[in-house]
Amino acid sequence: MRRSFYHVISTFCLVVILLTLNLTLAQVPENYIPEERGAIVVRGYITSEITQATLSYVESVLKYAQDRGAVAVVLVLNTPGGYLDATLKIVDRIANSTIPVIGYVAPSGARAWSAGTLILLATHIAAMAPGSIIGSAQPVEYDPVTGTTRPVNSSKILNAITKQFEGLAKLRGRNVTAARLFVLKNLNLEASEALKYHVIEVIASNIRELLEKVDGMTVKTAAGTVTLHTANAVIEDCRPSIRERILEVLANPLVSSILFSLGLWIVLFGVISAHYYAAAVGAFFMILGLLGLGFSVNLIALALLLLGSIFLFVEVFVTPGFGVLGITGILMLILGTILLPHLTPEKWFIGGEWFRQLIVTAYALGGSLGSIMGFVLYKAVKVHRATPRSRALIDLRGEVGEALDDIEPGKEGFVLVRGEYWMAKATEPIKKGEKVVVIGKEGPYLIVRKLT
Template identity: 35%
Template sequence: MRRILLYCFLLVFISGPLYAQKVLSIKLDATINPATADFIHRAIEVAQKERATCLLIHLNTPGGLLQSTRIIVSDILESSVPVVVYVSPGGAHAGSAGVFITMAAHIAAMAPGTNIGAAHPVVAQGQMDTIMSAKATNDAMAFIRSIAKKRERNANWGAQAVSNSVSLTETEALENNVINLIASNEQELLNKIDGKSVTVSSGTVILQTKHATIQSLEMGWGEKMLNILSDPNVAYILFLLGLYGLIFELYSPGAIFPGIIGGICMILALYTMHTLPVNYAGLALIVFGIILFLLEIKIVSHGLLAIGGVISLLLGSMMLIRTGETTAVAGLSWTVIITAVGITTLFFLFVVGLGLKAQRAKPAMGLEAMVGEIGQSLSELNPGGTVRMHGEIWKAISSAGLIPEGKKVIVTGILNLTLQVEAYHESSV
């Protein structure tokens, strides 16, 4: 009986780990930025802590920031847990930065109907000069060659993807030794890689994925927020909203709400710009453009200051993201730029202008509001007497000769709570 129990215990002990294997799965359907880099770093840590047999990354990205790509690649190369990058679902693309991440994986796979490639460094607005372009290209080529050699993949194709922006379908990628296999779905992928031996930072590992349970890991709210804020278009809009809010607060002290919203937007914008390759000359031009719009409202320049503001804001927006430091989609959309410049121009020339004109308008309350009002004399004004204004009886002095009782009068001024009036004539209005 004891032997039977011992055999059962040994059987459970030996077979237990086989059926307790776990695959940690994440989905990366976004640009490569600090948020996605943090997410992958956290996923690797969770996979290591929970002793997962591998980390599976479902990848679909047009590219992103080169610095974030380097961080992700470094995390994958140093991981003690095998990392499987699966370009999926059908129609997905591992573009630009995605090429580096896919080739850095211990096992690279693609779904039918996907493609990979076009990793040439590009800029968002404008063009790099020849020297900067050559530096960026050579640096990216050396980077992808080192990754390909580490994983025994096609280094020559990787260099061409950088230098000539070539792309491959999933079947071409398999034929050219860019990926390890093609799988139609997640379970087929896990079945195909089961039993494969991979080398990680801690040694050689044999994957046991056929009967493994799949545990999904989602982005945290902080990572999702940072992912949204990492979009340069969002940072640009937040920065402009922050400027507007602070300007409103300065023009109307005590309004509080514009100041709070402006401060929050400005802090978020500066935090986001900290993660992006911001050109501070472009930032200064945007601020200078807003200042010129404000001066146009205060100073009669016949539109010269407004024109300068438009030019400064447009140039600053074009220069806001530094050229030569991105691998793809890290720039401002022209639609966003044109819309922001147009709305800002109209806003300052019309809305704020109308507000300032209202501030200069005649007071509608208090004694000063009585000037120009029409009343009726209750007694003969020669020159003093009384008049009825707004249902109230006031002392009044005629400043233009005798005014009979019962005549309409118009207020021309106020002195020591005594109205100065003159006879009202229809032609005087």
């Protein structure tokens, strides 16, 4: 195998990693908008299953609102529910928010069932669009292998979740009985019923009407009592970053269960059949599947980076050629880098303006590295496909070269033939610097002897 091809691949892998790092940095201030005058309300959306990705997104929304000096955050809810662990962490983030958070089940006909109802109860002001529904909060267990769910009837779990619902309702001055029945009786309430029974404070057909109705209301946040001034506020949407969009796909219960099950079967097949490259792919799928099972995103990112580095090292420096193991390693490094936590000016202890200049530089550098990556990839493919390997080896028979290593019979070493480096095996002892002649091939190795 030619050593130059290894160098091309190594360069390509390094460029891919650097480009990914730059693009990950570049996504951080994705929602940045130049400063504007007047009150600002930041709007976020929870419109799918509540997972680790939702938690990361809500944290980003609250952080963005803090940076923009927003007077309130509106979380638009339209969700069937989701994981309890992620939901409870979202509840904690709302409880510790210094900015009033308004939960808004919308549009008309939307629903915030189960975990969505708990998030609505946690918000400082709860609102619904006409015809929207909340409730059905009895917990269920999810089996990632079969993809099925079943209701939880354990009194220990039910009592704990019921107290969580009741505590939030009491904290916000809402109907504690209704909160209890959401869990124990799977109570469902339409918007007008929820308002009638004091589960919510406002019914609004759209967000502008919502902001007009909550204007002047007073709420208690982590920073103290706050009076809302939202009637003429500018609405800014905070969209998910690239990292959060990838997380949303991978943390989906259906996707995660498929990835985990498929990865398990591939690992078993690879181990039983001694196709260890397949086992590496299966391990990759299994790690991704763990995202949907509630595992820490940071730990999974570190696992991807560690295993990806090992796979890439083995492929480049141990095994001949470049194939499944190397490609899997590159993909693991890319995803692991993207899934790492966001970097912000505060975490770096640098100024916001300097950080934005860094991002501009990162875009420019990322574009340049992207061009280099494309060129290197083109050259690598061109070199790799220029001549079929079997034909190239046949054509080298009778060619004279030079030994670059001491090669003992049955051992391996490098030789220089036609200006290229090749791995070779010798039929007799050959010293470094001696002339050799190619007499055959054995797999990817040239068979050489001394030139007489």
